Each structure stands twice: as structure tokens, then as C-alpha cells.
Amino acid sequence: MALQAFAIKKYKQCIKLCESGLALETNDTELKARAYLAMINSYYFLDQFDAVEKHLDVFEKFEYDFVSDSTKINRAATKVRKKEYDEAIPMLKTYLWELAQENRIHMANELLDIYLETGNLDKITELIKKEKDLLPRKVETPYKHLSLGIYYQRKGSYQVQTGLIPEGMESFIKSLRAYGEIHALEEIMKCINDIFSFFSKNSISIDIQYVTELSNVYNSITGKIRK
Template sequence: MGSISAVYSTLGELIQRYRYERSMTQAKLAELTRINRGSISKIENGDIKRPDYATIQPIISVLNVPLREVIDALSLTDHRSDTWFGLLHNSTSSGDYSLSAEIASYLLASRNEESEVLLGKLFQIVQEISNDNELKLSLLNIVITYARSHGIQRFVARGTLHKYLIERDDFSKMEATYQTGQYVLYYVEFLSRDERVTLYYKLGVHAFNLRKYNDCIELSKKAVIEDDIESSFKAYSTLAICTSYYELEQFDMAEKYLKTFSLFSFPFVQEYVDFMSAKLQEKKGSIELAIEQLKYCLETSSFKMNIVNSLFNLFLINHDLTAIENLLQREQEYIAGDQINPAMEAEKAHFYLNKGKYLQITNRQEEAVDCYICSASIFVRICEQKYLYECLELVFQIAGNINDKTISSRVQELFDNLKKYEEEKY
């Protein structure tokens, strides 16, 4: 049956109309819902104007009353917050984000609880939602707007922090979401210690992925100071400081923080220490020692792509094509699994870039183009413009030297895909 078209003004009238449409007596409705028949009668007659959610829910469920119509009816009276909380929980699985947002707004307008208590409960609901970031962002925007208008800074801070933590996972908008994270810093004093540690660490890693190494060092040092336990966040923040100094070519400072990082007792520490030690040996000019240490890392580390790329670069410098061929024989081992963050994505892109260079050197031009295109497609996803342009230059170089229709069509396909990606991003 379709939705009732008649105009109604109360919840009781709405329930009665749907009961009539389904040719159901109050006694039958009471049997199906296990709600006292007298209570149903009083709700329909308007004697009970504000029934609690535990009473409403089974009735509207049995009668299959659309949630939208229930909300329209309830909005005419000043209902308690527990009713709106129940309806909000009910709505989160509907996929109607505007409906959930409207219920959240009515919830915050409830008068039976303090505003900060209501915000806390709404925030808890947001945290309990899984696998629906669009809904979470919609509700967080309501939390932030309400908290700001009522001067409740703690929830402005918490809302903007959690909004940032969701949005930062969109690798295609890393610069924009980094600015969102920077905005949260204005409210950092209103966050708990754990929330401050999370912000400083996550924003520090974000800065590193954007090659803002000085920002990364500053933020990661704050994370280390705030974190008063030997947590994995503290360990990874120390590693981020070390690697940032390395990228800034301040190798003495990198070595200092690597020693500090080595004191942590987590299982992942040793493989990073081994890898960074090899990288520092390379910078000291001990190339052969660096290669031997990297080969050892390749056999012992869980994530191998960064090690492979470091070896690839050294082998290309030495023009050791046999060593590169040996690396490529294990390619599936390196690229297996999904890449879960921009750093891992970047390493995969660099692998294909390096492989393309090797294939170009060995005169396998079409295969090289395939690798450059694969690399470029990843770099554009994570906003790595510098290396994207390098890939494009190499593709043009091959296309200009060889009059090959297959390569030309692949170049055109690449540009079509990049254009499509940019259009979808905005």
C-alpha cells in the first residue's frame, strides 16, 4: 500500500489513519506490538501527547509508517530527547542523510536536557556509525554549527577534529584537508590529552606526505611531548621526525632521532631502524654497505616497496641491470595487497616509475609507457604533481622518438583518464 495522502496534525491521528488503512483493530495492534490497548487508544485520542520512543517504535514498525511522516507529526510538539535519539538511531540505516540531519536538529532543540549533554549524546551516536562517512560528516557539521552558535568550544574542537580525521582519508584533496587540520589547532586547548596526541600525530603524518617536513617535525614533537606513555603514536611520531630531518638533508639530526626511535620496544621498530640505517649509510657514501643492508631489510621487513625502490635507485646509478632484473622477478611479492595510505601509494607509484626507466634503458618502450602511465595514475590520485610531470615527460620522450600508433593511443588514453579524474574530483 502507498503512503497516506491525508493531512494530519498529531502523532495519534497519524497512527490511527495508518491503522485504518491496514484494516487493523486496536486490539490486533496491541497484540502485535505488545503495547497496552488502552495506551494505544490514548495516543490516538491525544490523551498521551508525548509517548516515549519505546512505545512509538513498535507501533510505527508494525504499521510500517514512513519515518518522514512520524517526524513531521512529532515536530509539532515538544518531544523529549530520548524520542529523538531513538528516531535518529532508526534513521541511520535508512541512507537518507537529510532525514537524519533533521532529526539531529530536533534533538538538539529538546528542552529536557542541557545543550552540552545533548551534544555529548549526539557525538556518541556519530562515533558508533561505521562505514558511512557521508552520514558522519553530515551529523558532525550539525554538532559543530550548534556548538559554535552556543559557545560550547569543547564540541567545536571535538567535532572539527573528527571531521578532519574522516576527510584526510581522501588522498585526492590532501592539501585542502591539511588546512582543515590546521584549523583544529585553534581549538586544541579544548581537546583531551588523547585527542591532542591524535591530532598532532595525524597532522604530522599528513604534513610529511605533503613534503612539509618542517611542519611535520614541529607537530610530531608536540605529539611526543603530549604523549606521557610509550605508545605506538609516540614511536611513529619519533620516526616521522627522523625521516623528516633525513628528507631535509639534516642527517646528524636524523641519526639522533633514529637512536631515540630504536629505544622503543614495539615489533615494527627494528625493521625501520635497519632501513633508515641503510639510507644514512648511502648518504655517507658507503654505497656497497647500504646495498647489503637493504638486501637484508628486503628479506626481513613486512613492507618491502620502500626498500625495493631504494635498491632500484642505487642499481640504476650503478647501471647494474642484472640486479634490477633479479628484483623484478619478485615483483608480485612487493606490490601484493592494497595500499592504505599516501606514503604506501607513493612507493608503489615510484616502483612503476623506476621499472619504466629500466624498461626504457633496455629498449622495451611500449612496456615502459605502460609503467609510466600506471605510475602517473597513482601520482594524480595522491596529488604528487612533481612526479606526475616526470612521468608525463618520459611518456612524451618515448612518443616523440617512436612513431608508434599503439603508444600514441595509450598517451591519449592517459590524458583522457587524467581529465576525467580531475572532473570527478571537483
């Protein structure tokens, strides 16, 4: 039930259920480890980062294949959210190539967030040159679709900022399609807002071609949702 609560974003309920269940489970089972990770992720989404770091110290002791990558991803992401960039950037760069390829996108997205916020566009140029080795070969889970959407949205923001508007629009379209796969309406609207905000702030008329492409993608996504 704790994992179900996390899946539907009831994070406080997830934490409560995990704490109750973990107190009763004496053996270090895989289910216990996954429940612990769900609790950690719930604290993360509630911006309770000290609790995340505290529980990661326990979680990393579980001996299951997914534990090492999950620990690295959460430790680095937490440093980013706390804006401790001096610690976060070296961690992200190291973990980027220590993680399995299916998980590297998470480190890439965190680096993109930092570089966009600090205006370090040259670092983004370097990063996306390695895109083939950063993106997952298979996108099979909702979280991977979400992460792919974030990646292309950040890439699109970088491209339009550097004058690569056609390329940026292509990335934004890819972002919307990735979000559409999991019906992530909030993320879809944020991506669309990013697009129109860029054109508005820079007093650039948006080409009718882009409006048509965005409309087609949006209609395709909403059509799937209605079904």
C-alpha cells in the first residue's frame, strides 16, 4: 500500500505507511528496500532534504542491484535542490559515468538545471554532445518518460536561448511527446508555457509552422487521454 500511495503522489501517506511497515519487518528483504526508497523519494518531493539524507545512510546498506544507483541519484539530486552546487556538480559528473546508461539521464537533467540557472551554456553544449551515451536505450517506465521529457525541455530551452530556434522547437516537441506518453498534463502545460514565454520575452513572432506542430502534438496527446 505504501508503494501505491507513492505512485499516486500521496507522499505523506506513503511515509506513514512505510514507517509502520518498516518497524514490523525485521529481515532485509527487497520489498523492504523498495519501501525505504519510496519513503526517501516521498521526503524528497516534500522538500524534506535532511530526512532524505538521513534515510539514505540506512538505505545504501541494502544489498540489491538497484540500491547503488538509487542512492547516488538521490544524494546528488538532493544537493542540487539544496543549491549546494559546489558539492553537487562534482558528484553529478562522477556519477554520470558510474551509473548504468538507463539511469544517466537523471544526472544529466540535474546538470542541465544547474547550467541553465547559472547561465553556463558552454557546459550544456559539452553535455549534449554526449547525448547518445546519456539517454536510456529503452524507455519503459513512467519515470523514464518523465525524465526524457525533462531532458528535451531543458535542451530546448538551451537551444532557443542560443538562437537555434528550429532545433529548440524540435526538442520541445519531443518533450511534449514524452510527457504525453504518461499523460503528464502539468508538465505539458509548463513546457508549452516555456515555449510561448521565450517568444514573448524576446519579442519574436512565433512561426505558424510551430503553432501547427504544437497544436497537432497537443491534440494527439489529449485524444489519447480521452480514450
